[in-house]
Each structure stands twice: as C-alpha cells, then as structure tokens.
Amino acid sequence: MKERFFYFSLFLLSVFAYLSNLSSYPLLSPLVSFINRLLMPVMELKAQTTRRVQDLVNTYVFLVDTQKRNRKLVEEVNALSLKVSELEGCKRELLQLKGLMEDPPTVEYTLAGVVAYDPSGRDEFMLLDKGKRDGLEEGFVVAHRNVFLGIIDQVYAGTSRVRTVWSDNLHVSATAGGKNYIYKGGFPKGSLLHVAQEDELKKGEKVFLRSLKLPPLEIGEVYEVYPSGEQFFKRVEVKPYGDVRRVDFVLVLRRRL
Amino acid sequence: MFYLLLALVLFLQSSVLVGIFGSYLFVPDLLLSLLFLSNVRGPTNYARGFIGGFLLDVLLDTLGWHASGKLLALFVLSFIKRKFFIETLPSLMVAYLIVALLEHSYRLLLFRSKFYYPLEPIPLLIGFLVELAVVYYFGRKLLKNET
Numbered sequence: 001m002k003e004r005f006f007y008f009s010l011f012l013l014s015v016f017a018y019l020s021n022l023s024s025y026p027l028l029s030p031l032v033s034f035i036n037r038l039l040m041p042v043m044e045l046k047a048q049t050t051r052r053v054q055d056l057v058n059t060y061v062f063l064v065d066t067q068k069r070n071r072k073l074v075e076e077v078n079a080l081s082l083k084v085s086e087l088e089g090c091k092r093e094l095l096q097l098k099g100l101m102e103d104p105p106t107v108e109y110t111l112a113g114v115v116a117y118d119p120s121g122r123d124e125f126m127l128l129d130k131g132k133r134d135g136l137e138e139g140f141v142v143a144h145r146n147v148f149l150g151i152i153d154q155v156y157a158g159t160s161r162v163r164t165v166w167s168d169n170l171h172v173s174a175t176a177g178g179k180n181y182i183y184k185g186g187f188p189k190g191s192l193l194h195v196a197q198e199d200e201l202k203k204g205e206k207v208f209l210r211s212l213k214l215p216p217l218e219i220g221e222v223y224e225v226y227p228s229g230e231q232f233f234k235r236v237e238v239k240p241y242g243d244v245r246r247v248d249f250v251l252v253l254r255r256r257l
Numbered sequence: 258m259f260y261l262l263l264a265l266v267l268f269l270q271s272s273v274l275v276g277i278f279g280s281y282l283f284v285p286d287l288l289l290s291l292l293f294l295s296n297v298r299g300p301t302n303y304a305r306g307f308i309g310g311f312l313l314d315v316l317l318d319t320l321g322w323h324a325s326g327k328l329l330a331l332f333v334l335s336f337i338k339r340k341f342f343i344e345t346l347p348s349l350m351v352a353y354l355i356v357a358l359l360e361h362s363y364r365l366l367l368f369r370s371k372f373y374y375p376l377e378p379i380p381l382l383i384g385f386l387v388e389l390a391v392v393y394y395f396g397r398k399l400l401k402n403e404t
Contacts, residue, residue, distance in 0.1 A: 003303070004303075004332075007303040007307065007328055007331075007332075008328075008332075010303075010307055010324075010328060011324075011325050011328040011329060011332075013321075014307075014310075014320075014321035014322075014324040014325035014328065015321060015325045015367070016321070017320050017321035017324075018319065018320060018321030018322045018325065018367060018371070019321075019367070019370070019371065021320075022320060022321065023318075023320045035315060039315065039316075042316070043316070045272075046268070046271055046272040046316060047272075049268075049272035049273060049276065050272045050273075050275050050276040051276070052276070053272070053273050053275075053276025053277055054276040054277075054279075056276075057276060057277055
C-alpha cells in the first residue's frame with residue numbers, strides 16, 4: 001500500500017513537473033545541466049541518428065514519388081509519339097493534296113490500238129500501233145480507263161512496246177495504305193517491295209500508281225501478305241487489275257512518271 | 258537483461274522511430290510494450306516503469322510526460338491483473354489494448370493542455386498497429402515459454 005502511495009505521489013509529481021515545466025526552474029537548473037552534460041554524447045548520437053533516418057525516409061519517399069512520376073511520363077511520351085507519327089502522316093497527305101490542288105494534272109494523251117501480245121502467254125509486253133511518228137517516247141504511261149497497264153519501254157517508227165504490270169522488269173513507285181512502296185511486276189502476281197513488318201497492309205487493299213503529275217491510276221490490290229519474308233520486311237503479293245488481252249485500245253499518257 | 262532491452266528501446270524510440278514517424282507524438286510506444294510484457298506476470302514493478310519513463314523524458318526533453326504515463330499504465334495493468342486472468346493471447350491483447358488506449362489518450366490530453374500540434378490519424382494509427390504487432394509477437398512467445 002505504501003509502495004503504491006509512493007508511486008502515486010511520483011505520478012502526481014511527474015504531471016506537475018510536465019505541466020509546470022519544472023526542468024526550467026532556477027533551483028533545479030544545476031541538476032538539469034549536470035544531467036545534460038552527462039548525456040551529451042548520447043543526445044548528439046540521438047540527434048544525428050534522427051537526422052539520418054529522416055533523410056533516408058525523405059529520400060525513399062522522394063524516389064518512390066519520382067518512380068511513379070517517371071512511369072506516368074513514359075506513358076505520356078509513348079502516347080505523344082503515336083500522336084506525332086499520326087500527325088506526320090496527316091502532314092504528308094496534306095502536302096500531297098496541296099501539290100495536287102495547286103497544279104491539277106492535265107495530261108495529254110494519245111489513243112493507241114494494241115496490235116500484238118506476249119507470245120509466251122505471260123503478258124509481259126504488248127505492241128501498240130503508235131510510235132515515234134506520233135510523238136510517243138520511252139517512259140510514257142499506258143492506261144486503260146483508270147487502270148495502269150504499263151510503261152512504254154521501246155519506241156519504233158510506227159509502233160512501240162509496252163512493258164506491262166505483269167513483267168518482272170517493271171518497277172514503279174506505288175502507294176498502298178497511305179504509304180509509298182515499290183511495285184515490282186510479275187506473273188501471275190506482282191509484289192510490293194520493302195514492306196516493313198510493322199506496316200498494316202491488309203488483303204484487298206488497293207495499290208495505286210504514285211505520281212504527283214498523273215491522276216492516281218489503280219495498279220491492283222493486295223492479294224496476300226506473308227509475315228515471314230526477310231528479317232525486316234514482309235512479302236506482299238499484288239494482283240494487277242490490268243487484263244492485257246481483253247484490251248484493244250489503250251490511252252498513252254504523254255508524260256513520264 | 259531488462260535494462261539492456263530498455264536502453265535499446267529508449268534509443269530506438271527517441272531517435273530512429275522519431276525520424277521515421279516525423280514527431281514523437283506518433284511514434285509507437287515500444288517502452289510501454291516492454292513494460293507491459295515484463296509486468297504482465299508477477300508483481301507490478303513500478304520502479305522500472307518510472308525509470309524507463311523518466312529516461313525517455315530526459316532524452317525527449319519532456320520531463321514528466323512519459324514518466325507519469327507509464328506509472329498510470331502500470332496502475333491500470335495492476336488493477337486489470339487483480340480483476341482478470343490474463344492467460345491467453347486474446348486476453349493479453351485486450352488487456353494491452355485497454356492499457357495502451359488509456360495511456361496514449363492521457364498523454365495526448367496532457368500534451369494538448371500545454372501545446373498545440375495537428376494530430377494526424379494515419380501515422381498515429383500506424384504507430385499503434387506497430388505496437389500491437391510487437392506485443393502480439395512477443396506476447397505469444399511469452400505465453401509459449403510459460404506453457
């Protein structure tokens with residue numbers, strides 16, 4: 001009982017000491033300063049430890065915050081890069097449209113009859129009944145309606161030879177899916193060269209002749225896309241629209257590509 | 258052994274944990290946990306409580322704050338021990354919950370009667386949960402050793 005009474009008094013004294021700030025009383029200050037001097041190394045160690053731990057905690061919180069912000073920024077950068085590539089595509093198309101608007105293609109043409117076909121049956125060339133005398137030159141584009149048939153590769157006095165879209169030796173610039181490629185002729189299918197693996201060309205996509213000076217003539221459509229071509233490129237087969245042997249008359253556009 | 262542990266707890270509570278929790282108001286009271294676990298069996302040793310509290314007060318420059326709190330906690334613990342059996346882990350945890358809630362509320366009230374400092378419930382709760390986890394872990398060990 002006595003013990004409990006003693007500690008209860010000590011409890012009251014402690015409360016009083018805390019509320020009245022007893023340690024700052026002049027009578028007790030020598031004792032307090034003695035205790036402080038005694039505990040000085042401990043107090044210094046304590047202060048240093050507290051500061052270091054606080055620094056560590058702040059650094060950790062800062063790093064976690066930075067990591068979160070970094071992740072968010074990386075996401076934003078990815079989204080923005082996508083937007084930039086979209087805008088680049090739009091810009092290119094607009095520039096092309098601008099070029100077409102400023103200088104509308106007015107092409108002179110000559111109507112020519114077909115006099116001979118490729119005897120091999122591969123339709124690689126055809127002969128026209130117009131030649132040098134009619135002002136035809138090598139490189140002129142040959143079309144039927146809005147379909148590209150080929151390019152004049154040899155001109156004689158009264159006739160000329162057309163290298164058709166079925167010929168392995170025909171290489172022209174083409175556009176498909178908003179991107180430019182090289183169209184290589186071939187029998188029974190032509191192909192688009194250097195189509196990157198990430199390009200999204202689909203079966204049935206139309207392939208146009210690419211020229212700023214000529215109207216967009218159709219070459220054909222994508223027949224098949226094989227993802228496993230070379231390491232970086234896909235193999236894309238194109239079925240040309242031009243049916244050479246059904247055509248009796250063609251238009252020779254008097255302009256080179 | 259007790260005084261070695263006491264020194265470790267005092268250093269932890271007055272420096273490392275203050276650095277982590279930002280203020281000594283929200284620091285988990287490991288000294289209370291130690292006093293509770295060392296006094297839950299046998300007669301209550303008020304001297305240890307007072308010495309622990311007093312030393313912590315010296316380290317934190319809060320003369321009387323922890324000392325009175327720890328004495329109050331030991332009074333409450335002694336009362337609970339007289340009225341209830343603390344034989345299982347749940348009863349031990351409930352007893353600690355009562356003692357700790359009373360002690361912390363008392364200390365916070367005492368502090369608020371003198372100073373103003375914004376009370377942040379989340380660090381306060383985290384500190385209290387840490388304390389409970391410590392008592393749970395060591396309390397289980399204590400009860401296992403007894404059996």
